[in-house]
Structure formats: structure tokens, C-alpha cells
Amino acid sequence: AQTVTQSQxxxxxxxxxxxxxxxTYDTSESDYYLxxxxxxxxxxxxxxxxxxxxxxxxxxxxxxSVNFQKAAKSFSLKISxxxxxxxxxxxxxxxxxxxxxxxxTFGGGTRVLVKP
Amino acid sequence: xxxxxQSPRYKIIEKRQSVAFWCNPISxxxxxxxxxxxxxQGPKLLIQFQNNGVVDDSQLPKDRFSAxxxxxxxxxxxxxxxxLEDSAVYLCASSPRHRVRANEKLFFGxxxxxxxx
Numbered sequence: 001a002q003t004v005t006q007s008q009x010x011x012x013x014x015x016x017x018x019x020x021x022x023x024t025y026d027t028s029e030s031d032y033y034l035x036x037x038x039x040x041x042x043x044x045x046x047x048x049x050x051x052x053x054x055x056x057x058x059x060x061x062x063x064x065s066v067n068f069q070k071a072a073k074s075f076s077l078k079i080s081x082x083x084x085x086x087x088x089x090x091x092x093x094x095x096x097x098x099x100x101x102x103x104x105t106f107g108g109g110t111r112v113l114v115k116p
Numbered sequence: 117x118x119x120x121x122q123s124p125r126y127k128i129i130e131k132r133q134s135v136a137f138w139c140n141p142i143s144x145x146x147x148x149x150x151x152x153x154x155x156x157q158g159p160k161l162l163i164q165f166q167n168n169g170v171v172d173d174s175q176l177p178k179d180r181f182s183a184x185x186x187x188x189x190x191x192x193x194x195x196x197x198x199x200l201e202d203s204a205v206y207l208c209a210s211s212p213r214h215r216v217r218a219n220e221k222l223f224f225g226x227x228x229x230x231x232x233x
Contacts, residue, residue: 004158033219043205044119045159045224052219091158097218103172104222106158 002027004094004107012113013082020067021077021110023092030054031097034068034075035104039089048090051075053097079112087114118142120225122208128231134196137228141189141210147171148185149222150193151207159207165191195230203232 003026013019025034036048051059051068058066063083067076079086092107121140129135141148147166151159162181164172167188176183180199185191195202209222 043207043227043229045207045209045222047221050219050221093158095218103161103164106160108156108158 002029002032002094002096002105004092004105006092006107006110008110009108010111010113012115013079014115015082015084017082018078018080019082019112021079021090021092021112023075023077023107025073025075025092025094025107027073027094027096029096029098033095033097034066035093035095036064036066036077037091037093037106038086039091039109041088045091049077082112082114084114084116087112120208120210120223122206122225122228124228125226126229126231128233129198131200131232132197134194135198135230136192136194137206137208137230139191139193139208139225141191141208142212142223145210145212145223146188147211147213148191149209149211150183150191151209153205153207153227155204162193198230198232200232203230205229 005024032053034051037045038048039045049059049061049064063080065078089109091109094105123138149164150162153159162176163183165185168185183193205227207227209224211220211222
């Protein structure tokens with residue numbers, strides 16, 4: 001079974017600065033997808049960014065970018081120019097590309113605090 | 117477009133009581149998911165429907181949890197009887213495709229926070 005680990009329970013960042021969240025995963029598969037979801041106090045999970053394992057190029061969405069290291073099974077999220085609205089829980093998630101059993105598996109989350 | 121609707125937002129019950137949660141996915145979305153999120157943890161999939169058929173319920177505690185999706189639209193998740201360890205947020209999500217693609221985005225509701233005393 002795949003597992004996703006987020007080793008940082010909480011990260012603090014000054015407004016306008018950059019913060020990097022770590023994520024590692026364990027899988028024996030070669031074809032899969034990785035995601036970062038944001039969960040604000042409203043509890044509604046929102047997709048931030050996604051990465052396809054067969055693509056070497058790291059995904060970028062505005063101020064959010066990832067560092068995907070397939071051999072190391074590492075998938076970190078960088079938030080640049082942090083804003084107060086970025087304060088939330090962030091969850092890393094894995095999903096197999098196989099049709100069978102491809103449920104989304106989440107890590108334990110990292111809380112991001114943004115200081116004004 | 118309207119998002120995924122869930123109710124109630126909060127529920128407090130005594131252990132051994134029954135409880136039901138309701139979810140209305142985004143109109144036209146074929147796939148519906150129920151997740152359990154225990155405090156301090158990431159969400160865990162309980163059950164996945166495609167239209168009104170069950171695709172994956174391998175992590176659903178079937179001795180006490182049940183779920184149905186009426187006519188492939190609304191869904192209810194029931195716990196009977198509830199235990200203390202069922203205290204969690206129950207999140208509903210939907211995605212548009214009938215044949216799920218692994219890279220597709222899930223749209224989540226705001227969840228129901230259940231406290232079992």
C-alpha cells in the first residue's frame with residue numbers, strides 16, 4: 001500500500017516570504033500522480049497543484065511550485081510571496097494511475113501560519 | 117456553479133446513537149467520495165461511488181457504517197451505532213467523469229464535524 005508522509009506538523013512564514021513544505025511517499029509503481037491540497041478553516045479542500053510522475057518538468061501554478069524528485073520519492077511545495085490567505089493546512093496526496101484501487105491517499109498535513 | 121453541499125455542518129451525539137450525513141455533489145458529476153478526517157490526520161477514503169454503484173468501499177467499517185447514492189445524485193452516509201472513535205470530519209467530494217482519471221481534480225464540500233460523547 002502506498003503511504004504519504006509529511007514530516008513538518010507546522011511551518012511559519014513572514015508575509016511576502018517563501019516557505020517550502022516537505023512530502024515523501026512510498027510506492028513500487030512508476031506511473032502515478034501527486035497533488036497538494038489546501039484546507040482552510042472552512043474545511044473545504046482545494047486543489048493547489050498537481051504533478052504527473054512521467055513528467056520531469058516541475059509543475060507551477062502562479063506563486064506555487066513543486067520540486068519533484070522521483071528517485072528520492074520526494075514532492076515538496078514552495079509557496080512564494082506568501083499572503084495572509086495562504087494560511088491553512090496543506091495536504092500532500094498520491095494517486096496511482098492504475099484504474100483499479102487508485103484512491104487518493106493523503107499525508108498527515110502541514111499547518112502553515114503566515115505572519116503579517 | 118454551485119459547489120458540493122453537505123449537511124449538517126456540525127453534529128453532536130452520544131455513543132451508540134445513530135447519525136446520518138447528507139451530500140449533494142456538483143450537478144452532473146458522476147463520481148462521489150466520502151472521506152473521514154480524524155483530527156490531526158489527512159482524509160481517509162471510506163467509499164467511492166460511480167453513478168449509484170460502489171467502486172471502492174474497502175476501508176468502510178461495514179458493521180456500523182453504510183452509504184447509498186440515490187439515483188446517482190445525492191448520497192447519505194450513516195453510522196449505527198456510533199463509537200467514540202468515529203469523532204471526525206466527514207468530507208464529501210465529487211468529480212465529473214464516469215470513468216475516473218487519476219489526475220482529475222476532486223471538488224470537496226465543507227464537511228460535517230461529528231462529535232461522539
